Amino acid sequence: MNLGKLKNYLNLFSLQQAAVSIRDRFFAPEHEEVPYERWLEHTRISSRGYAKISKEVFHFQPTIGVYAHAEGRDRAAFVQSLSLQTYRNVRPLKDCPEAEYTLFAGPGCTLTPDMLSSCVRLLNEDNGGYVDLVYFDSDCIDAEGRKTNPAFRPEYDPILLRKVNYMGNVFLVRTALFRKVSGEMERDSGGKVSLDSDGVHAFLKRLCKGEHVRPGQERSGTVRHIPRILYHEVLENARKVSVDRHIPLLKKDLELVSVIIPNKDHVRELKSCIDSLLEVNAYHNLEIIIVENNSSSPEIFQYYEEIQKRDERIHVYTYTGSFNYSRINNFGASKAHGRFLLFLNNDTVILKPSSIWYLASHAERQDVGVVGALLIYPDHTVQHAGVILGYGGIAGHAYQGEELGELPGEYPELLFEHTRNVSAVTGACMLMRREVYEQAGGFDEELAVTFNDVDLCLRLRKEGYRVLICPNAELIHNESASRGAEDSEEKVRRFHREIGIFVRRWEKELEAGDPFYNPNLTLTGRTYTCKDPVREARAPYLKYLRME
Structure with a gap:
């Protein structure tokens, strides 16, 4: 000095x-x-890396049901990313009522191949089951197919969640909690829960309503964050973030x-x-x-x-x-x-x-x-x-x-x-x-x-x-x-x-x-x-x- x-x-x-x-x-x-492009070069997982991840053996192997809110081209891209997952015990939620966890995915989202493996690894580190909700980092894909606008999120912050959906549009949630909150949500004339940006925000706030994490223990509560880019969003959808601006x-x-x-x-x-x-x-x-x-x-x-x-x-x-x-x-x-x-x-x-x-x-x-x-x-x-x-x-x-x-x-x-x-x-x-x-x-x-x-x-x-x-x-x-x-x-x-x-x-x-x-x-x-x-x-x- x-x-x-x-x-x-x-x-x-x-x-x-x-x-x-x-x-x-x-x-x-x-x-x-x-630049984000340089960061990606240094952190990208190779095909050999994904192959190694696919061979991981977990003591706790939960069935994961998928609840995807995607149509047309978005749905096709999402289904393709789901088929490439290194963790295979996954099915549509409507076909597996016994699923321990549900992956919720909003429109315009695609998953990285190791997303579900990352979730199951975290659940096993937590001795198989004290986690209610898991959220991730993400980025966007622009019109030219380039990855941009990373959302590197903080750990669980209930104060911030009240005002803005900082958690994103893809998250893993305990199925029993998912169904309980779904039953409490308001529905449209067709009997469906609204899952636009405001609806997802309201849904997340209800999911986390009873989660009281003591300051200093943000990394060990029932709401967890995996600080890795584990999904991508179409750029125009990612801009639609729900914000409560009530003053x-x-x-x-x-x-x-x-x-x-x-x-x-x-x-x-x-x-x-x-x-x-x-x-x-x-x-x-x-x-x-x-x-x-x-x-x-x-x-x-x-x-x-x-x-x-x-x-x-x-x-x-x-x-x-x-x-x-x-x-x-x-x-x-x-x-x-x-x-x-x-x-x-x-x-x-x-x-x-x-x-x-x-x-x-x-x-x-x-x-x-x-x-x-x-x-x-x-x-x-x-x-x-x-x-x-x-x-x-x-x-x-x-x-x-x-x-x-x-x-x-x-x-x-x-x-x-x-x-x-x-x-x-x-x-x-x-x-x-x-x-x-x-x-x-x-x-x-x-x-x-x-x-x-x-x-x-x-x-x-x-x-x-x-x-x-x-x-x-x-x-x-x-x-x-x-x-x-x-x-x-x-x-x-x-x-x-x-x-x-x-x-x-x-x-x-x-x-x-x-x-x-x-x-x-x-x-x-x-x-x-x-x-x-x-x-x-x-x-x-x-x-x-x-x-x-």
């Missing part, structure tokens, strides 16, 4: 912005974007929100932040706690006096210790009276009036631990849309630097638009209930500068709470506003030490990978683009284990 370059980014008094800047630059993308009209204030803002000097940035809370923000049931930390300019103290006179909801408390982001925020939380705690950087600006309402409305749910917001730079590129565990080696921001409306591929943009589970969110804007914060013990003060926000989120997930990113809550984050130079060797050593602490603490999670970021996606290049199977290390975090 180039220590001289690192020192240019680390600033003792820039709060967490400096740490985030280091994080983003130190763990920067290393490789060029990998609540009434946004009444919930309980008191305590906004905690650490600050040192930086009058202009703090003023913009406070003005947005008082003038743009439409959630009025709040208190604003500014934690003053060793400011030296007379202007900032004059501003403190002015704003406390301006609004009785604003309070300034002084923390006199040396800079420690975790300790400062914990100090601020100790002064708060609200049921909700909103940790906010001083260089953020509320962009959408209902942002705090959206954060609080999600955090109010008992299974939710913390909620983060969409943060954008002043040039309207993305700064933060959730944290990807393992990206860049340890953790990095999803979609960072992307133009709004020009995200990589249709599928990532679909995910970007909706509230969903993530492994972590940035401390620049995170809201949680006080009881959750206290149960977690607040921020870990041993992590004074960096990864304290990610660490808190991972601890909450370990306790069984969800971590959500809510794109409806949108703020501008002027991340570079308070960044400066720092030539302290002590701070550089501290940064090294904190990386080592984090990696050793969360080595198991880093090894397993982020459940909401598909393992076929890169951890070193542009987020949500294909991984380079040749150049990318399996466990890039390992090089940081001995960092001190």
